[in-house]
Amino acid sequence: MFTTFLDRSANVDNVMYFIAGVSVFMLVLVTFLMIFFVVKYSSKRNPTAENIEGNLPLEIIWTVIPTILVLAMFYYGWIGFKIMRNPPKDAMPVKVTARMWSWSFTYENGQNSGELNVPLNRPVKLIIVSEDVIHSLFIPAFRIKEDAVPGMETYLWFNPDKTGTYDLFCSEYCGVGHHSMISKVNVMSQDDFSKWYEKKDEAAVPQVQDALVIMKKNGCLNCHTMDGTVEIGPSFKGIFGKKIEVITNWKEHEVVVDNEYLKRSMLEPEADVVKGFDSIMPSQKGVLTDEEIEAIINYIKDLK
Numbered sequence: 001m002f003t004t005f006l007d008r009s010a011n012v013d014n015v016m017y018f019i020a021g022v023s024v025f026m027l028v029l030v031t032f033l034m035i036f037f038v039v040k041y042s043s044k045r046n047p048t049a050e051n052i053e054g055n056l057p058l059e060i061i062w063t064v065i066p067t068i069l070v071l072a073m074f075y076y077g078w079i080g081f082k083i084m085r086n087p088p089k090d091a092m093p094v095k096v097t098a099r100m101w102s103w104s105f106t107y108e109n110g111q112n113s114g115e116l117n118v119p120l121n122r123p124v125k126l127i128i129v130s131e132d133v134i135h136s137l138f139i140p141a142f143r144i145k146e147d148a149v150p151g152m153e154t155y156l157w158f159n160p161d162k163t164g165t166y167d168l169f170c171s172e173y174c175g176v177g178h179h180s181m182i183s184k185v186n187v188m189s190q191d192d193f194s195k196w197y198e199k200k201d202e203a204a205v206p207q208v209q210d211a212l213v214i215m216k217k218n219g220c221l222n223c224h225t226m227d228g229t230v231e232i233g234p235s236f237k238g239i240f241g242k243k244i245e246v247i248t249n250w251k252e253h254e255v256v257v258d259n260e261y262l263k264r265s266m267l268e269p270e271a272d273v274v275k276g277f278d279s280i281m282p283s284q285k286g287v288l289t290d291e292e293i294e295a296i297i298n299y300i301k302d303l304k
């Protein structure tokens with residue numbers, strides 16, 4: 001169980017076992033002593049109250065032992081923290097952007113994904129930013145967690161030492177779509193990773209079939225469905241060309257869902273909010289390109 005302290009995730013586990021172990025031991029000890037003294041000094045056994053003087057050796061023992069235990073917790077925690085704060089120089093940087101309610105991972109060559117793809121056995125440094133509120137990047141399998149804070153950059157690193165797919169999610173309640181901020185870490189062989197990493201967008205202008213990829217990548221489908229199911233936002237199914245009730249400046253009115261309306265809904269979502277929904281969608285200005293917006297609109301058009 002107590003493997004080398006150079007292995008960071010083993011260190012996290014060891015610190016956790018150590019603190020939990022000490023806590024359980026203390027709980028049992030204190031509970032036992034409490035029951036023991038209740039019985040031993042009950043009024044039945046001791047009808048006359050007695051003044052018990054202090055006991056210096058006992059006081060020294062119960063001061064020194066817990067102090068050592070607490071300092072040991074600090075020491076082992078500190079070792080793990082130091083490793084965590086010092087990414088290896090050759091770590092691969094990946095920029096992580098958190099926003100309501102999706103994750104986006106951008107690599108040095110501009111490659112971008114909604115899932116974190118990493119090669120086996122190469123340390124990864126995650127540079128974390130938030131576009132709106134505080135989120136928290138949590139990858140339990142690698143024992144790492146760090147807040148994404150608007151206006152600043154935070155970081156984390158880990159060494160993916162086993163291929164496979166692992167959960168990645170937001171562990172800071174960030175609004176109604178918080179549960180949608182779940183993604184994956186895909187640890188791939190070096191070959192598979194290179195293949196994916198070098199794959200550039202074939203077409204400069206996104207096509208309709210790319211719209212699904214764009215929507216997934218940008219988290220649109222965390223709130224909007226395509227099968228008519230209503231979630232956080234209205235479903236895209238069959239809305240094109242329809243008349244809908246919207247609220248603009250607290251006033252209800254009707255609009256027709258056309259190209260212009262859909263584009264405005266992406267860039268200024270607060271302008272006309274569909275009746276019955278909260279105005280919580282973040283603007284996609286600067287996130288989606290004009291071509292991407294067009295591809296999404298064309299996709300929605302076809303969703304009869």
Ligand SMILES: [Cu+2]
Binds near residue numbers: 134174
């Ligand atoms: Cu979040």
